[in-house]
Amino acid sequence: MSQKETFLxxxxxRLEEGVIALLFAAMTLVTFTQVVARYGFNSGAVWALELTTYLFAWMVLFGISYGVKxxxxxxxxxxxxxxxxxxxxxxxxxxxxxxxVYAAILFYGGYEYVAKLFKIGIEAEDLPIPRWVPMVILPVGMALLFFRFSQVAWRILTGLQDGLVLGNEAADAMKEYLDRVAEEGAEERRKKQDPTGSV
Known part of the structure; x- marks a missing residue:
């Protein structure tokens, strides 16, 4: 891969990680303030549920491509x-x-949907913004997903990767356990070699 591709x-x-963290923080903050407002002051914002829903959708769609990475x-x-x-x-x-292909089809469908919403000009239900603004994540998220799979394709073609790597929680947990056992065993051997504890 060229330096330009690596830089991109x-x-x-970094952008993906930052946006996911920001979305999660915003969603948590809105939800927390709503709980305090409703149970502490018997009031709340009408738009908070819709905003939280959109933030969650954005986080999920960014998270899909991040999961591939x-x-x-x-x-x-x-x-x-x-x-x-x-x-x-x-x-x-x-x-x-x-x-x-799946990401490309959903990108096209998302783009068409957002373009229609933009043309119609309707607002979101409770938020005073055009509905196309929160929906723009559909084509953006699918473009990111396409980009991530193109990176995987490049790694497979260049021999850096054997196939589509999937998360394996059981293998990861077993490796973590074996590493910890090996570390504890090494520590015990050091203590036996130097019983005074001075290293």
């Missing part, structure tokens, strides 16, 4: 593991191409 990926990585999406790889490296790469490319 790095910028998008972090290999956090769960999947069943029992069939894929039956194949060798070449077969895994082929199946990985098929899965990535299918995912890119």
């Amino acid at each position: 990926g790095s910028v998008i990585d 972090k290999n956090a999406h769960l999947g069943v790889d029992a069939v894929v593991n039956l194949f060798g490296k070449k077969g895994q790469r082929t199946l990985g490319m098929i899965a990535v191409i299918a995912s890119m």
Whole structure:
């Protein structure tokens, strides 16, 4: 990958992480203030639920592409593991191409929907903003998802990755446990070698 592509990926990585954190913080703040307002002062903002819903939708759609970046999406790889490296790469490319087609179709549909909302000019139900503004995340989120899958496709094609890497919580937990056991064993051996505790 060229330095320009790496720089672009790095910028998008940081932007994605920052936006997700900001959305989560905003959603938490709005929800918390609503709880305090309703239970403490018997009042609340009518628009808060709609805003929280939009913030959550934005967070989910940013999170989908972020999950691809972090290999956090769960999947069943029992069939894929039956194949060798070449077969895994082929199946990985098929899965990535299918995912890119899916993202492209949803991007197109999202773009058309947002364009119609923009043309019609209707407002959101409770927020005093045009409805297309919160809905713009549909094409943006799908464009990010397409970008992330194109990165995966590039890594498979260049041999940096064997297939579509999926999150494996059981394997991750087992590795973490074994690392901890090995660390504790090394610490015990050090203590046996130096019983005074002076290292």
